[in-house]
Amino acid sequence: MARFSKLELGGDSPDNSKPDPTSRSEQKGSLEQAIEQRRCGHYENALRLYSRALEEDKSLVTGWLGQVQMLIMLDESVEAELWSRKALELFPANGDLLAGRAQAYRRIGDKGQALLLSDGAMKAAGQSAYRWMVRGELMIVIGQDTHLHCFDKAMQIDTDWLVPLEIARIYQELGNPSRALGRICRAVELAPDQYYAWFVRGEVERDLGLEKAAIKSWQHCLELCHHHADAERELSRLEVGGWSLTRIWRRWFGNR
Amino acid sequence: MPQCSSCQFQNMPGTTHCGRCGASLLLATARINVHPPRATKWAKTWRKTMIWRAWYAINQPIVDFARQLDVDPDNRWHSIFAALRLIIPGWPQFVASKFKLGGFLLGGYLACGLLAVIFYGTTIGSLLIATAITIHSIAVYDVARSSTKDYPVRNSRILLGCGLLGTFLYLPLFNLVPYYAAPFSIQIDRDPLLVGDVLLVNRGAYVWAPPQVGDIVVYVIAPAQVGGVAQGRNAVINITLQRIDRVLAGPGQSVMWDGKTLTIDGQPATHRPLNLAFSALPLTLIVPPQHYFILPSGERLPELLPNGESLASTLSIIPIDNIQGRVFWRNSPWSRMGSMR
Numbered sequence: 001m002a003r004f005s006k007l008e009l010g011g012d013s014p015d016n017s018k019p020d021p022t023s024r025s026e027q028k029g030s031l032e033q034a035i036e037q038r039r040c041g042h043y044e045n046a047l048r049l050y051s052r053a054l055e056e057d058k059s060l061v062t063g064w065l066g067q068v069q070m071l072i073m074l075d076e077s078v079e080a081e082l083w084s085r086k087a088l089e090l091f092p093a094n095g096d097l098l099a100g101r102a103q104a105y106r107r108i109g110d111k112g113q114a115l116l117l118s119d120g121a122m123k124a125a126g127q128s129a130y131r132w133m134v135r136g137e138l139m140i141v142i143g144q145d146t147h148l149h150c151f152d153k154a155m156q157i158d159t160d161w162l163v164p165l166e167i168a169r170i171y172q173e174l175g176n177p178s179r180a181l182g183r184i185c186r187a188v189e190l191a192p193d194q195y196y197a198w199f200v201r202g203e204v205e206r207d208l209g210l211e212k213a214a215i216k217s218w219q220h221c222l223e224l225c226h227h228h229a230d231a232e233r234e235l236s237r238l239e240v241g242g243w244s245l246t247r248i249w250r251r252w253f254g255n256r
Numbered sequence: 257m258p259q260c261s262s263c264q265f266q267n268m269p270g271t272t273h274c275g276r277c278g279a280s281l282l283l284a285t286a287r288i289n290v291h292p293p294r295a296t297k298w299a300k301t302w303r304k305t306m307i308w309r310a311w312y313a314i315n316q317p318i319v320d321f322a323r324q325l326d327v328d329p330d331n332r333w334h335s336i337f338a339a340l341r342l343i344i345p346g347w348p349q350f351v352a353s354k355f356k357l358g359g360f361l362l363g364g365y366l367a368c369g370l371l372a373v374i375f376y377g378t379t380i381g382s383l384l385i386a387t388a389i390t391i392h393s394i395a396v397y398d399v400a401r402s403s404t405k406d407y408p409v410r411n412s413r414i415l416l417g418c419g420l421l422g423t424f425l426y427l428p429l430f431n432l433v434p435y436y437a438a439p440f441s442i443q444i445d446r447d448p449l450l451v452g453d454v455l456l457v458n459r460g461a462y463v464w465a466p467p468q469v470g471d472i473v474v475y476v477i478a479p480a481q482v483g484g485v486a487q488g489r490n491a492v493i494n495i496t497l498q499r500i501d502r503v504l505a506g507p508g509q510s511v512m513w514d515g516k517t518l519t520i521d522g523q524p525a526t527h528r529p530l531n532l533a534f535s536a537l538p539l540t541l542i543v544p545p546q547h548y549f550i551l552p553s554g555e556r557l558p559e560l561l562p563n564g565e566s567l568a569s570t571l572s573i574i575p576i577d578n579i580q581g582r583v584f585w586r587n588s589p590w591s592r593m594g595s596m597r
Contacts, residue, residue, distance in 0.1 A: 047292070054290035059261035059283040067292050076295040078303070083292040090288075091262040093277040125263060125277070143405055175406065 030056065034066055039162055041196040041230075043073045061091055068100035069130075073169075077107035095124030099134040106134075107173075111141050129158035137170045151183070161191035165200055172200075177207035195224035199231050211238055310409070310416035342417060343425060345395035357398065365391045377439025377454035377587055389426065393418050435459050438581065440474060440500075447531055449500060454588035455596065461582035467548055469520075470527045471503045472583040472596050475550060475574050495571065500583060501530050505549035511572075512540045513551065539572065547573045 034049035047070035054063040064087035071080035084101035091097055102117035118138050121131045136150030151167045164187040171180035184201045191197055202217035215238055218231040225231075258267050258281045260274035267275050272282055280286065295303070302308055341347045346362030349355075368388035375381035393414075400413035442453040449455070457474050467473060476498050484493045504527055505511050505520050512518070515538045518525040529551045543549045552571045583596045 051291050057284055058286055058288055058290060059281075061262050063290075071292060075300055075303070078299075079293045079295050090283060091277065091279040094262050094279070175408070 031060065031062060031066075034063075038066070038070070039194070039196065041199065043070045046070050047074070058090075061094055061096070064091070065094075065096050065100055065130075068097065068104065072100070072103055072107060075107075077104045080104035081108060093124055095121045095126060096128055096130055098124060099128075099131040103134045103137065106138055106141060111138065114138055115142070127157060129154040129160075129163050132157065133163070133167060133170065136167070137174070140170075140174055140176070155186075159190075161187045161194060161197060163187075164190070165197055168200060168204060172204060172207065177204050180204045181208060193224065195221045195228060195231075198224065199228065202231065202234065206234065206238070214238065307412070307416060310412040342396060342399065342421065345392045348399045349395065354398075361391055361395045361398075364388075365395075374590075375588075376437070377441065377456070392421065396421065437585075439587070440583070449530070452589065453586060453592070455500070455583050456585040456587055457581040457583050459581035461584075462576075462579060466576065467503050467506075467579055467582070469503055469506055470597075472500065472530070473503055473550070474498055474500055474580045474583060476578050476580065477552075477571055477574070498580070499552065501550050501552065502527055503548050503550055503579075504529065505543050507543050507545045507547060509549070510540075510542045511549050514538045518551075541573070543573065546576050548576065548579065550574050 030049050030053035034046045034053060037043075037046040037049060047067060050063045050066040050070065053060055054067070057063075064083075068080050068084045068087065071077070071083060081101060081104035084097055084104055087097050088094065088101065098117050098121035102114045102121060105111070105114035105117060115138055118131075118135050122135060124131075132150045132154035136147040136154065139145075139147035139150055154167065155163050164183040168180040168184035168187065171177065171183065181201075181204050184197065184204050187194075187197045188201055198217050198221035202214045202221060205211075205214035205217055215235060218235045221228055221231040222235070258269065258271065259265070260267060260277060260279050260281065261283070262279040263274060263277040265274055265276040267281060273280055341351065344362070345365045346358040346360075349358030349361060365388050368384045368391065372381050372384035372388060375384060396417035397414050400410050400417060403413065404410050436458050437456045438459055440455040440457045442449045442451055442455070445451050461467075461471075477495055479494070481492050481494055484491055504518065504525060509520050510522070511520055518528070541549070549572055585595055586592055
């Protein structure tokens with residue numbers, strides 16, 4: 001039978017429903033690249049790459065979740081809420097997507113709805129660091145001290161350095177740089193070779209008024225990544241600027 | 257055996273949705289837009305402003321309240337209706353079960369408001385109005401303070417709440433009330449109006465209807481300087497300022513005043529000038545169209561002016577445009593408080 005196996009007969013057409021292994025590797029590449037960009041703090045690029053990965057395979061929950069998270073990071077919470085709603089229509093009981101929508105609602109200002117969704121996320125099957133991070137963020141907003149427990153739990157579930165960094169980002173967003181400093185220092189300890197962690201650490205130190213420490217962190221960031229535009233810009237701002245309204249504003253009201 | 261990409265559950269062949277989590281199993285071939293909507297730069301800037309945050313923050317308790325009532329929170333009418341709650345100080349506190357504070361705020365506001373009406377037009381009245389507005393601001397502050405511990409958001413909510421109340425409640429109120437009840441303080445004693453009297457004048461009384469005979473009105477005489485005698489010496493007398501007196505005859509009516517008796521169209525007049533003690537010289541005239549006859553009874557014209565008769569005729573005929581409003585109430589002093597007829 002082996003000599004007939006190479007004949008092209010009408011009924012033996014290739015199965016189109018099976019995903020092409022080449023495209024599968026490409027989409028994995030897009031997803032990996034998206035995650036890589038996210039870990040570098042390039043959220044705009046990461047969002048684009050997540051979309052590219054989804055163009056290939058719409059069943060990638062990570063892609064949908066990544067998009068929602070990137071939109072939130074890019075201060076587009078209204079769009080993130082809309083997008084998470086759409087994603088939840090496709091994956092109704094996905095806990096991470098529920099958490100994403102909760103975070104979007106929290107950023108918009110609807111903490112009641114955010115709490116309901118976060119409850120749903122915690123009840124959903126499985127567990128993830130992201131759900132605990134969102135829970136912690138909500139606990140801060142409603143004035144409960146359990147946020148420390150939530151963030152510690154997130155760091156236990158996922159020991160990646162990105163988790164403490166994103167927790168620091170949450171504290172920063174809520175105008176609490178002193179708590180953010182502890183988390184970002186932990187991220188730097190876990191990954192001293194990650195320039196983005198150093199950059200965020202510099203931002204947190206700047207918000208706390210520790211300008212010398214911030215300069216050191218950004219210089220370290222530039223040592224690891226020579227053309228980090230944001231770090232260069234922040235450094236030049238600190239070096240050039242003496243007295244400025246923006247800095248007084250930040251000192252009083254936080255970085256918002 | 258199709259596997260769910262969300263929960264990894266192995267589903268039966270032929271199923272379209274995951275049996276565990278309900279996710280679609282046909283997503284790989286589905287035609288769905290995977291590019292999320294993006295906010296414009298302008299939208300992002302706008303959302304960072306305090307106004308947007310504050311509006312959202314003030315709207316939020318209302319939406320929550322709507323949810324409690326099991327109504328659609330996305331329906332803007334529910335939100336707008338509930339936002340009106342801030343108009344009455346103490347109402348949001350009652351809803352939040354802060355009955356003591358709500359009672360204090362509402363009671364204080366009503367008490368100040370009532371006293372302000374009684375003392376309207378005086379310094380004490382102004383102070384009471386300011387106190388009432390302060391109490392209202394405290395009510396808004398309490399709503400904002402209870403809603404968040406985030407100081408910038410709290411401050412923005414206070415600013416927005418007070419700004420909205422100021423713009424949509426107090427600004428129109430402070431424009432309308434002085435128009436329909438303008439306080440008018442008497443500066444010169446001319447019985448029956450004495451120094452310190454506060455009269456309320458409806459400036460909108462003659463927008464839609466003409467003045468009626470018998471109305472007490474505020475009017476102005478065109479500024480004029482006339483030669484006369486004052487205290488036995490020649491003097492230039494200024495005739496101007498706002499005056500208050502009664503409308504005695506309307507357009508087209510013939511008037512005869514002999515110093516004691518006023519006859520309108522040959523009949524004794526049913527109304528008298530406010531002050532008969534100082535009456536002008538005798539005169540006879542016919543009121544022209546768009547004019548009214550108001551005897552300047554408070555003036556000592558016969559004593560002041562050598563040609564008082566002709567001047568009195570001129571001063572008595574008031575164009576309708578010079579009538580500024582109708583005096584309807586004496587608000588101060590309390591002993592003589594009452595309507596002006």
